[in-house]
Amino acid sequence: MGRDNKLLRALTDKAKRNPKRVVFAEGANFKVLKAAQTVLQEGIAVPILLGNPEHIHKVIRENDLDLDGVPIINWRGAEERSRREEYAKILFRKRNRKGLTYNEAVDKMTNRNYFGAMMVETGEADAFISGSTSKYADTIKPAIQTVGIKADINHIAGMYLLMTRQGPIFFSDTTVNPRPDAKTLVDTTLLTAEAVRKFNIEPVIAMVSYSNFGSIRDGSPVRVQKAVEMLHHEHPELIVDGDIQMNFALNSELRTKMFPFSKLGLRRVNTVIFPNLSSGNIAYKMMQEIGGAEAIGPILLGMNKSIHIVPLESSVREIVNMVTIAVVDAQ
Numbered sequence: 001m002g003r004d005n006k007l008l009r010a011l012t013d014k015a016k017r018n019p020k021r022v023v024f025a026e027g028a029n030f031k032v033l034k035a036a037q038t039v040l041q042e043g044i045a046v047p048i049l050l051g052n053p054e055h056i057h058k059v060i061r062e063n064d065l066d067l068d069g070v071p072i073i074n075w076r077g078a079e080e081r082s083r084r085e086e087y088a089k090i091l092f093r094k095r096n097r098k099g100l101t102y103n104e105a106v107d108k109m110t111n112r113n114y115f116g117a118m119m120v121e122t123g124e125a126d127a128f129i130s131g132s133t134s135k136y137a138d139t140i141k142p143a144i145q146t147v148g149i150k151a152d153i154n155h156i157a158g159m160y161l162l163m164t165r166q167g168p169i170f171f172s173d174t175t176v177n178p179r180p181d182a183k184t185l186v187d188t189t190l191l192t193a194e195a196v197r198k199f200n201i202e203p204v205i206a207m208v209s210y211s212n213f214g215s216i217r218d219g220s221p222v223r224v225q226k227a228v229e230m231l232h233h234e235h236p237e238l239i240v241d242g243d244i245q246m247n248f249a250l251n252s253e254l255r256t257k258m259f260p261f262s263k264l265g266l267r268r269v270n271t272v273i274f275p276n277l278s279s280g281n282i283a284y285k286m287m288q289e290i291g292g293a294e295a296i297g298p299i300l301l302g303m304n305k306s307i308h309i310v311p312l313e314s315s316v317r318e319i320v321n322m323v324t325i326a327v328v329d330a331q
Helices: 006-017 030-041 053-062 080-100 100-106 114-122 134-146 183-196 220-234 246-250 254-259 277-289 316-330
Strands: 020-024 045-050 128-129 156-164 167-172 204-208 237-243 271-273 295-300 306-311
Touching: 006 156, 020 030, 020 114, 020 316, 030 045, 030 053, 030 316, 045 114, 045 316, 080 100, 080 114, 080 134, 100 134, 114 128, 114 134, 114 306, 128 316, 134 295, 134 306, 156 183, 156 277, 167 183, 167 277, 183 204, 183 220, 183 271, 183 295, 204 220, 204 246, 220 237, 237 246, 246 254, 277 295, 295 306, 295 316, 306 316
Parallel strands: 020 045, 020 128, 128 306, 167 271, 204 237, 204 271
Antiparallel strands: 156 167, 156 295
């Protein structure tokens, strides 16, 4: 069952207080259907399934699932033609000055990720979950083009919540930005801090690198140093510091001994911002496979509405966890 914890229970309780309508893009997948049954029975969410009804009902019967009354939408069916056309008109208005023709918009609505995200954009659903059987990039692009990114940030980031023996820790950005500049690192930090607070946790943020507080003046450490300088100047209330190596970030006694001037002090770091996508992605996967941490995510930050992408071949538990987060996000 994984590592039980107060944080996940608190999130589940919060979701149950106001369950939201969640569209599942891969409605014919057994794991997705099992997760939909779980969130329905536990009162976490109200599922909506996308897929061929005959195929979905067959999977339900073969696995003795209980999903009576759950809406099934055959997004490619003739019965959904008018809705596809309406969604295409909305997408065309959004993207017509970015090279998209109306016929192309109509064609995109035969893609479940475009159709499902548009359901959230139009208010016919509250959240969207996809990714179990598709590549991350194939899901993120439709989300950006339909729902869009928050205007004040103008970029997105991916965050993982890692359940460790020492407690929860947040890693960002682990899925989106390959080589962020200083401004993007600042925006990622602000998005991550906002998300961490939604978990009722005050973020204590280490911006990590392979140097400590300017010991190396070249490469990615320079971008981190500039980002920290901007954050200290523009957001002095935020508990953030760096650049700092990971061992000093996670060991408060060692950090205080070596760098007593650090804004982090003796606080336990609960949020880590990585200098690039490679380091963040590698780190969270090592924590999973070697460190024994349970990873929940990626939690997509910076979207206008609740759109979330689960990893390819996710377990039922991972999908349920992401649905819980999507519901809380939609609330």
